[in-house]
Amino acid sequence: METHLTRSPIDVAALLKEARRTDGALCVFVGVVRNESGGRGTVAIDYEAYAAMAESELARIANGLSRDWPEVRVRIQHRIGHLEVGEASVAVLATAPHRDDAFAACRAAIDRIKTTVPIWKKEIRPDGTGEWVDATL
């Protein structure tokens, strides 16, 4: 089975080579680590996954997108581990014969990833302390 989780840097150029000869549109979304969150500085993010479940959830999302947009093929890579500002945490490639489907499927993919895939992030502040995102209590 294709793996979606990686501890290595995401290679977007390599991802683009997965397009088919029938594809006229390649839509890529890349999420990167930003240097602030809600006005507070961030120097890095530690990504942690429930790996076995995250893999199957990402596969389920990719399969669901194939059902919703039969002409689209979606590839998802999500990095886990320690990422510095500017590094890519997630990449989605949606390829299709035409751009409308590619844009729509790419957008849906990242929205679904953020909702159901068991991956958590701990934002690291300039003073070295860490804070789990959304773990609000």
Place this chain on the structure above:
Amino acid sequence: MQVRVFYFASFRDAVNREEETRRMPPGSRVRHLWEALAGDVPYFARFGAMPPAAVNREYASAETELHEGDEVAFLPPVAGG
């Protein structure tokens, strides 16, 4: 009946371990396990409702019945991306 419980992110920090084995009465459901954990861990008790749960790596409802050897995880709010 014994089940394996896995902890991630803020929940792992709260219990200071990644997994444990819990003994539960036969016929227990996911919500019974959560109630047992919330009885032990003040951080969990502060949750108003049971967080999303997974049994054997798939999302499961509070009423899902547990079986010997099941792998159970309660999932802190997911951020992803």
